[in-house]
Amino acid sequence: MSQIFGNPAQLGYIVRDIRAGMDAWLAQGIGPWFYFENVETDYFRHRGVDSPMRMSAAIANSGALQIELIQQRNDAPSMYKEFLDAGREGFQHVSYWTTDYQTLYDKALALGYQVGHEGAIGGEQGRFAYLENSGTPGTGTVMEISDVSGSKGVFFAHVREVAESWDGSEPIRQLN
Secondary structure, eight states, X not given: OBTTTBSEEEEEEEOSOHHHHHHXXXXXXXXXXXXXXXXXXXXXXXXXXXXXXXXXXXXXXXXXXXXXXEEEXXXXXXXXXXXXXXXXXXXXXXXXXXXXHHHHHHHHHHTTOEXXXXXXXXXXXXXXEEEEOTTSTTTOOEEEEEEOSSHHHHHHHHHHHHHHTOOSOSOEEEOO
């Protein structure tokens, strides 16, 4: 548990091939995967500047912990692209979920965190921000905060519930 952010809810991995990533996790018995080939963001900003970043994402749960795979689909500025351009692939962020997003966002900024990129999916209750600070230079690992007070939170609860009783059928469930 983080004294700043609370309990971690998700581990995020940046991959070059999301299908291969899902297959690798399936081989470990983790699934089913809920796959979005084209994630639609309401807005996306990298280091304070609007960016036309496009991505695919897949999520699955292992117990209470969600695993997220992200594959960027273009060369637009993002922390995902920076991560890959630095020769990395794999674990990139720890996500903390909140129903009081603005308070946590303001607290993180007051403590010296800087926003690397941020956006929203599905309206204001779907906001997210990837945060960096001087305590994590060179690690490539960032903190994400994600608003789960709206439909995204309901969907994440559904993913967890399905994983709890998953029998191995329909290992990849493409949603768009």
